[in-house]
Amino acid sequence: MAVEIDGVLKEWGDRMFIVRTRARPAPNTLAGKKKKPKPSGGNKAGAAGAKRSGMSSGSAREAFSRLARKVPEVMVKITQGEKDPVTGKRNVLCKDMKAIKAHMDYISRNGEVPLEDENGQIIQGADAVRSVRDDWKSTGGYAIPLEAGYRREAYSVVLSMPPGTDRKAVLDAARDFAKETFEGHQYVFGRHDDESHPHVHICVRAVGHDLVRLNPRKSDLLQWRQRYAEKLRDHGIEANATSRVLRGKAQKPERQVERHMRKRGVQMRNQQARRNHAAEVPLSADKEHPVEAKLRSSRNRVIAGFGSVAKALAQSANADDRALALGLARHAESMPPAKTMHRLLVEGRGEGRAEQEGRQIARDVSKPGKER
Template sequence: MKKIDGVIKDWGERTDYGRVKGRKGKNIVGGRYSKPAPAKAPAGRDKLVSTVRKAPEVMVKITTGRKDPNTGKPRPIMTDMRSIKDHLDYISRNGDVELEDENGHIQAGKEDVRTVRNAWADDGSIPYENGKRREAFNIVLSMPPGTDRASVKNAAREFATELFNNHQYVFAAHEDEKHPHVHISVKAADKDGIRLNPRKNDLQRWREIFAEKLREQGIEANATPRKVRGVVKKAEKQAVRHIDQGHVIGSRKSSSRVSASRREAAELEASGERKHVNPAKAKIVEQRKQVQHDFGTVARTLAAGDKDDKTLAVEIVRFVQQMPPVRTRHAEQVEALQRSSVQSGQTIDRTPEKGRGENKDRDR
């Protein structure tokens, strides 16, 4: 039993479960640091079981602004009180959806939204307009359709209380989409002037904390890195998805630049003119091999255990067998174009969409 527990613990460490490599964000001003407590991870065996039995995965993201046409980089949002007010109007649906602040007070209606904005502006640290840096963050917490909405809201409340206890913030639970989700808008500078500066590492830790708060509500939730689940493709950015959907229904003249660029690259390869090289492909393949090896080590060890261990070993084998193939969006699009060309007996039309140019964000 001790050997099995040790192997499971090693599995968690080898697969970077709950850890993401990269620079950790620092909440810092004048050399002072703010270090929230780490998430309480479930026991090793519980983590393994949740992963192979595909427990619902939490989603935590920070929304970004539209890309600057000159630099190609996202413009920060909520850089001044005017844009903060606009965003509070959005998440409150112009006062129709309740906002709850850091003190547990409910703000409802347009006048209350204005009150929140004024409270954030009281210290004079945020310009009214033409701000240059991000003064507030919008953090979205969501779960798959069917998850109890009240539990998601309660978990979001506990999440915000733990992470942003020295900040001004409000949150709103939206019920106009199938997946329950909560918007948390938090002032960047806390009451001591220390500013939020989250990085990729922080987002993974936030996922773990949100999953922890959901489990405390009795909701099954997991926060596994994509590679451990065998997921290759990143989720499509919301802005890209909305533009493409608008194109499909006819409300937009063209699809997004990202999608148009991807299609052009796929057409070039499918027609034999130019092969698209994805520099990340080798790394993705190597990661998959390592994940399969690590799961295999755990399964072989469990197979020598008791009845429950043997059952879990079989589940692990099936989980690995059912992992999606290591294929990027580009590869799938090329194959689809080639099949369509064969079935129709026509050559691939490589005419680019009018007004669309190159975009490098297309590899996955």
């Protein structure tokens, strides 16, 4: 029985938690030479992918347990430039030394926040930050343009955890993460303590010492999340990194700029346009969007996986396994319906209209002289 349970755990652990990446061609260096492909689980983002080894039954059991217990999720993102209001395209962030200097000033709070580089050296004060920026201009045989650049010359990466997480552990885990992920690149990082959620900013030079440019994709970001969660767990912090599908989230999370504007009572144009479009659609004529069928298909596969794992664990003689089976079943039951934001807005409009009509009927009935 134990062998059968382990087999189910390994099968569904591989399906749900292993990041699948496509093989990529060997990258071109700035000198025109090609490097040999590296495995997708290697240190550098954008390396050509090889098939990752599967999970062990123990690792899969721990991953399912973290998911059922709703362990806090890490956040890893690459900061994007703002959209041009005329063209609608995003501006390139850190495209030259002028922009990189401005970004380093931001993450160091003009020298007040200590930074640390890839060699473990502490950079304290505006003069020390300026020295690092000057060193980046032409290090490694590649000169970053001073102004009028056209492509990203540095990546701004943010690592974050929910409020209440130990801030020192967040910084220590970020140090380990950067050392493994950005090996061969120059970078600096610093922790910001001016918000409730502890977070670390990393500014990493796009071109490495081997003249290969970073090229992170969507799958790399998920691997980065998993790696950072591992580093946090190494420092005693419960952390998880799972996809939205496994957590039952159909909509993308609110972006930081949207959150800040909402708190100020300002609604972004794209949000208003989405609401206007939903308001114009007749409730009886609203057609299903193709994305909704895809969301339901993904949700059904996830539910089937949870069911298979829970069924196997429920037959175990181990009480912890049986408790995990119950936890997975409850997690699956708690998932909200897989709906697009448009569908939620349209249905919310219908519910709001029904609620409004109900209030009006109640007011009419309560008026004197009205027939009951």
